[in-house]
Amino acid sequence: MKNLKQSLAVALWFIFLTFPLMVVKVNTSDQVVQWRWMNILWVGVTFFVLSFIWRYALVRKEARQMAALSGQDEHEKPTKFQELLEDQSLRYRLMLGLLAFALVFPWVFDTYQSTIMVSALIYVVLGLGLNITVGLAGLLDLGYVAFFAVGAYAYALLNHHFGLGFWTCLPLGAALGGIFGVILGFPILRLRGDYLAIVTLGFGMIVKVVLENWSEFSFGPSGIANIDRPSLFGLDMDIAASTTYIYYIMIALVILTIIVTGRLKNSRIGRAWIALREDEIACVAMGIDMAKTKMSAYALGACWAGMVGVVFAAKTTFINPASFTFMESAIILSIVVLGGMGSILGVILGAMILILMPEYLRAFSEYRMIIFGAAMVVMMIFRPQGIISNIRQKYEFKGLKEKSENV
Amino acid sequence: MEYFIELFLSGLTRGSIYALIALGYTMVYGIIQLINFAHGEIYMIGAFVAYIVCGVLTIYGFHGVSILIIAGLLAIVYSCAYGYTLEKVAYRPLRGAPRLSPLISAIGMSIFLQNYVLLAQTPDFLPFPALIPDFAFMEPIAHIIGSAELVILVTTMVTMVMLTLLIKYTKIGKAMRATQQDMSMARLVGVNVDRVISTTFIIGSALAAIGGVLVASYIGQVNFYIGFLAGVKAFTAAVLGGIGSIPGAVIGGLVLGLTESFAAGYVSSDYEDVFAFGLLVLILIMRPAGILGKATKQKV
Numbered sequence: 001m002k003n004l005k006q007s008l009a010v011a012l013w014f015i016f017l018t019f020p021l022m023v024v025k026v027n028t029s030d031q032v033v034q035w036r037w038m039n040i041l042w043v044g045v046t047f048f049v050l051s052f053i054w055r056y057a058l059v060r061k062e063a064r065q066m067a068a069l070s071g072q073d074e075h076e077k078p079t080k081f082q083e084l085l086e087d088q089s090l091r092y093r094l095m096l097g098l099l100a101f102a103l104v105f106p107w108v109f110d111t112y113q114s115t116i117m118v119s120a121l122i123y124v125v126l127g128l129g130l131n132i133t134v135g136l137a138g139l140l141d142l143g144y145v146a147f148f149a150v151g152a153y154a155y156a157l158l159n160h161h162f163g164l165g166f167w168t169c170l171p172l173g174a175a176l177g178g179i180f181g182v183i184l185g186f187p188i189l190r191l192r193g194d195y196l197a198i199v200t201l202g203f204g205m206i207v208k209v210v211l212e213n214w215s216e217f218s219f220g221p222s223g224i225a226n227i228d229r230p231s232l233f234g235l236d237m238d239i240a241a242s243t244t245y246i247y248y249i250m251i252a253l254v255i256l257t258i259i260v261t262g263r264l265k266n267s268r269i270g271r272a273w274i275a276l277r278e279d280e281i282a283c284v285a286m287g288i289d290m291a292k293t294k295m296s297a298y299a300l301g302a303c304w305a306g307m308v309g310v311v312f313a314a315k316t317t318f319i320n321p322a323s324f325t326f327m328e329s330a331i332i333l334s335i336v337v338l339g340g341m342g343s344i345l346g347v348i349l350g351a352m353i354l355i356l357m358p359e360y361l362r363a364f365s366e367y368r369m370i371i372f373g374a375a376m377v378v379m380m381i382f383r384p385q386g387i388i389s390n391i392r393q394k395y396e397f398k399g400l401k402e403k404s405e406n407v
Numbered sequence: 408m409e410y411f412i413e414l415f416l417s418g419l420t421r422g423s424i425y426a427l428i429a430l431g432y433t434m435v436y437g438i439i440q441l442i443n444f445a446h447g448e449i450y451m452i453g454a455f456v457a458y459i460v461c462g463v464l465t466i467y468g469f470h471g472v473s474i475l476i477i478a479g480l481l482a483i484v485y486s487c488a489y490g491y492t493l494e495k496v497a498y499r500p501l502r503g504a505p506r507l508s509p510l511i512s513a514i515g516m517s518i519f520l521q522n523y524v525l526l527a528q529t530p531d532f533l534p535f536p537a538l539i540p541d542f543a544f545m546e547p548i549a550h551i552i553g554s555a556e557l558v559i560l561v562t563t564m565v566t567m568v569m570l571t572l573l574i575k576y577t578k579i580g581k582a583m584r585a586t587q588q589d590m591s592m593a594r595l596v597g598v599n600v601d602r603v604i605s606t607t608f609i610i611g612s613a614l615a616a617i618g619g620v621l622v623a624s625y626i627g628q629v630n631f632y633i634g635f636l637a638g639v640k641a642f643t644a645a646v647l648g649g650i651g652s653i654p655g656a657v658i659g660g661l662v663l664g665l666t667e668s669f670a671a672g673y674v675s676s677d678y679e680d681v682f683a684f685g686l687l688v689l690i691l692i693m694r695p696a697g698i699l700g701k702a703t704k705q706k707v
Binding site: 201372 | 462501516517518678684
């Protein structure tokens with residue numbers, strides 16, 4: 001009964017809250033007010049139901065936290081799914097299956113599907129790149145799309161002015177992305193998390209403003225068209241063939257990214273990043289060079305964005321500053337956050353869900369961003385570790401434990 | 408010289424608006440160390456509610472200043488309600504979570520609110536009526552400073568003085584300062600911390616709404632996206648002045664507004680955002696704590 005009353009109050013509160021925006025719609029030119037009374041009903045019912053779910057979820061979360069505090073540490077224990085992932089032979093078989101599927105994909109489905117898949121794969125690489133900066137090193141970067149723009153413009157301009165090919169530009173784009181990462185990384189080394197977020201956001205906006213206004217350099221808002229598609233030993237390819245080709249390039253890039261980030265994570269520098277994320281002061285006290293570690297996280301993260309930017313320019317053959325807004329950064333960030341910060345598999349899954357779902361559920365594409373936003377909030381509150389949480393490697397010294405118990 | 412004064416005054420106007428929004432950021436940051444990314448959206452919602460109320464009232468035959476007052480008051484009420492709900496839904500469950508979590512939640516909320524207004528209303532730019540009348544006594548200097556600018560300047564000054572008085576002399580102000588200094592200690596001596604945080608959000612939202620209505624009627628249009636840039640600029644102002652410090656937010660806002668105005672007037676208006684963020688980066692390199700901020704030592 002108490003719950004019912006509470007939910008009713010919540011529903012009424014939200015009806016009040018959404019009243020002017022959801023119900024009233026003014027058309028000043030025709031001098032008409034449109035009253036959409038039905039929306040009150042929707043809002044009321046939705047929030048009435050939601051408030052029950054919300055309360056239930058909060059109670060469960062608290063129970064979980066209490067359990068974690070009192071030592072029954074269920075939270076940290078790997079779930080069944082994670083145990084399955086740990087199983088080496090199964091993992092290899094799964095990976096082989098996925099790889100086979102990925103390789104035959106363009107032959108089974110049509111060009112349209114491949115195009116969508118290519119953009120999803122682009123976001124996979126972007127997500128994995130940002131995962132280095134945000135997930136591993138814990139540096140919140142809100143202007144990540146700027147590096148993506150650097151790569152795309154590098155290829156477009158070099159191709160336009162000097163006729164440089166795709167394969168020459170791919171490493172160049174990565175290098176330029178990395179250099180920009182260092183340039184940005186340099187002034188913000190001393191900043192803490194929140195300041196960092198705003199400076200990176202500002203950097204992203206500066207890049208966009210410069211691209212929009214410096215017409216002699218970047219051709220302004222109208223962008224650059226007729227960028228060459230990637231070539232394969234000078235073969236002539238129609239659009240379908242070249243889409244397939246780009247698809248395979250992207251598959252190769254994704255595999256490369258997975259291998260590199262996977263190895264990086266367990267390397268000396270990767271461990272330094274994770275240590276930095278967990279506790280900066282303790283990390284520095286342990287003798288880790290903070291400047292070098294932060295800088296490498298930025299540069300490496302930016303590298304991937306630069307590289308994949310080149311592919312993006314080659315895929316769309318047309319770029320303009322409108323493709324590099326803050327919303328793109330936000331989408332990439334939500335891929336990392338929703339997938340699971342620090343977890344490679346999680347980020348891949350996150351990218352696939354976030355990019356492919358709106359493509360296939362066209363009816364929902366309008367609601368895409370609002371769902372992303374809500375999902376970010378809900379995820380942070382109820383499952384901050386993401387869809388697939390990063391499993392921490394633990395080392396147990398069994399002998400030591402027994403000894404200490406004897407004392 | 409006249410051009411200089413004109414730019415100076417327009418920079419002052421712009422800066423005082425930034426300061427008004429920056430106060431909301433800095434107060435929230437001072438208490439719970441969170442960048443309330445959705446603060447710009449509260450500002451936008453304030454402007455939007457004012458637009459809707461104005462539209463309805465005009466169509467049903469109201470005139471003149473009464474519209475301004477009703478629309479302004481309703482905008483403040485709704486912004487406060489949104490700010491309060493925002494804190495309760497998106498930030499309160501995350502108290503005590505790692506620093507990154509509430510920040511991402513705030514970004515999510517910002518995206519959510521933007522798209523909520525986009526879907527519930529329209530993606531177009533809507534014409535906002537000029538609510539502020541042209542005063543007769545402003546006639547002789549109208550080419551230097553318009554009536555709307557004067558109203559903005561006066562309103563923001565009055566609001567800031569009131570805020571200072573509130574924080575200095577009232578009970579809730581005292582509780583806010585106590586919470587800012589040490590939250591657990593404040594709780595120990597009987598301050599209702601949850602209520603203080605809610606109040607902070609409400610006050611910040613009210614300031615944002617005032618800013619939103621003033622700017623919307625000055626510029627003459629509203630859109631679901633206006634909050635984002637205003638929010639980013641205002642946060643920049645708060646950081647410039649030293650986040651957490653209330654006079655800092657005002658100074659930061661004015662510095663930012665003047666920089667932008669002079670950069671737009673003497674260099675190029677295309678690049679005013681670049682100057683704003685360039686200034687931010689410069690200040691942060693030289694004085695990471697901002698103009699008025701004290702360098703805090705981190706204790707282990």
